[in-house]
Amino acid sequence: MAWENHTLNSNFILLGIFDHSPTHIFLFSLVLGIFTVAFMGNTIMVLLIYLDTQLHTPMYLLLSQLSLMDLMLICTTVPKMTFNYLSGKKSISLAGCGTQIFLYVSLLGAECFLLAAMAYDRYVAICHPLRYSILMSQKICCLMAVSSWVVGSFDGIIVIAVALSFPYCGSREIPHFFCDVPALLTLSCTKTLLFERLMFICCVIMLLFPVAVIIASYVHVIMAIICMGSGEGRRKAFATCSSHLMVVGMYYGAAMFIYMRPVSDRSPTQDKMVSAFYTILTPMLNPLIYSLRNKEVARAFMKVLGKDKSGE
Numbered sequence: 001m002a003w004e005n006h007t008l009n010s011n012f013i014l015l016g017i018f019d020h021s022p023t024h025i026f027l028f029s030l031v032l033g034i035f036t037v038a039f040m041g042n043t044i045m046v047l048l049i050y051l052d053t054q055l056h057t058p059m060y061l062l063l064s065q066l067s068l069m070d071l072m073l074i075c076t077t078v079p080k081m082t083f084n085y086l087s088g089k090k091s092i093s094l095a096g097c098g099t100q101i102f103l104y105v106s107l108l109g110a111e112c113f114l115l116a117a118m119a120y121d122r123y124v125a126i127c128h129p130l131r132y133s134i135l136m137s138q139k140i141c142c143l144m145a146v147s148s149w150v151v152g153s154f155d156g157i158i159v160i161a162v163a164l165s166f167p168y169c170g171s172r173e174i175p176h177f178f179c180d181v182p183a184l185l186t187l188s189c190t191k192t193l194l195f196e197r198l199m200f201i202c203c204v205i206m207l208l209f210p211v212a213v214i215i216a217s218y219v220h221v222i223m224a225i226i227c228m229g230s231g232e233g234r235r236k237a238f239a240t241c242s243s244h245l246m247v248v249g250m251y252y253g254a255a256m257f258i259y260m261r262p263v264s265d266r267s268p269t270q271d272k273m274v275s276a277f278y279t280i281l282t283p284m285l286n287p288l289i290y291s292l293r294n295k296e297v298a299r300a301f302m303k304v305l306g307k308d309k310s311g312e
Contacts, residue, residue, distance in 0.1 A: 011091040011092060011093050011094070011172070012091065012092050012093075012094070012097050012168075012172050012173075012174050012179065012184075012187075013090050013091055013092075013171070013172055013173040013174065014080075014081075014084060014090050014091075014092055014174050014176065014177060014178065014179070015090065015173055015174065015175050015176065015177075016081065016084060016085060016090060016177050017081070017176075017177040017272050017276065018085055028085060031078065031081075031276075031280060032078075032082065034280055034281060034284050035074060035078045035082075035280065035284075037284050037288075038070065038071075038074050038280070038283040038284035038287075039071065039074065039075070041067075041284060041286075041287035041288060042067040042068070042070045042071040042074075042283060042286070042287050043067075043071060044287070044301070045063065045064065045067035045287045045290070045297070046064050046067050046068055046071070048297060048300045048301060048304065049061070049063065049064040049067075049300075050064065051300075051304065052300040052303065052304075054296070054300070055296060055297075055300055058121055058136045058137075058138065058140075058141035059118075059121055059122075059125070060296075061138075061141050061142070061145065062114060062117055062118045062121060062141065062144070062145060063118070063290060065114055065145045065148070065149075066111065066114055066115070066118070066247075066286060067286065067287055069107050069110055069111045069114065070111075070282070070283035070286050070287075071283070072103065072107055073103075073104070073107045073108075073111075073279060073283055074279065074280060074283040074284075076100055076103045076104050076107065076178070076279075077100070077104070077177065077178040077279050077280070078280060080092065080096070080100070080178065081177045081178060092179060094164070096179075097174075097179035097184070098160055098164055098179075100178050100179040101156075101159065101160050101163060101179050101180075101181060101184070102156045102157070102159075102160045103156070104156075104178070104179075104180070104279075105152075105155055105156040105159045105160070105181070106152040106153045106155065106156030106157075107152060108152070108206070108255060109151060109152035109153075109154075109155040109156065109206045110148045110149050110151065110152025110153070111148075111152070111251065112152075112206050112207055112210045112251075112252075112255070113147065113148040113151055113152065113206075113210055114144075114145065114148040115210060115214065115247065115248055115251065115252075116209075116210035116211075116213040116214055116217075117144040117145070117148060119213060119214040119217040119218060119248070120136075120144075120213065120217055121136055121141075122217065122218075122221055122241050123217035123218070123220055123221055124136050126221050126224050126225065126241075127220050127221065127224045151206075155202055155206055158198075158202070159181060159199065159202070162195050162198065163181050163184060163185070163195070166185075166188040166189070166190055166192060166195070167188065167189045167190060168184070168187045168188055168189065169187070169189045171187075172187060173187075174187065175272075176271065176272055176275070177272060177275075177276070178275075178279075180271070180275060181199065182271065183271065203256075207252060207255055207256055210252075211248075211252055214248055218241065218245065221241055225238055225241075246285075246289055247282075247285075247286055247289060247290075250277075250278065250282050250285065251278060251282055254274050254275075254277050254278035254282070255278060257274050
């Protein structure tokens, strides 16, 4: 009954990230611009890979899943933030908060494992090219993609089940622009140390394990690239891998900064800035990084526009 009185009968208040000063209005407009580019860029990537049969390869299948995850991630936070800012309302229901947490945590976890799968794909393609069709068959690729979604969803279920089991009271003001678990825990009426430790263990599994796979893969990849005799092959391999490493560096660096620190050491301002970076900016950069540095994606785009000179 106490849990119901504290939690079910009230909405939470999202304090947001912007006020109505001229500087913040400009920044809000900038975020809307970034959201539009991210939404269109990731949607185009998913559609191009789906429509162009030449892109129906393991690498591009994984890339389409990354774009889909980024698309869902940015739609989880920005529309609600925009509605609250424009309407002047800052409230979010318990169900809405729980939905945001589940989707957010699930997508972050799924993307962590998907990026590791993409690193393994590059390792096989460069270090074992003759066995690529066996080690990265369509079946194995689909299994990796589905596993990423399943593991991410399982992590989301655990986090949301535990997070919403705490009673929340007081001002009920979340110092963030969306329902993020660390920010929500500061409102709990009870101690959350045990859950913080559980969340740290989840972060070790969801962040450090994929990072270890990525590092191991790219150590072998870099060694293979150095030993390549062809300068053209070396440049092509480096271009492909550098795109992935740029995404990995931005994504994992920000996620570790947010989720692998104790709640007591957190600064709401820092958390909001870093969260905005990898929930708003990174989903925009991913399709730009992959498309601008990838001739196959550019060819598929020109083909859709009817300007493919190859006549395919």
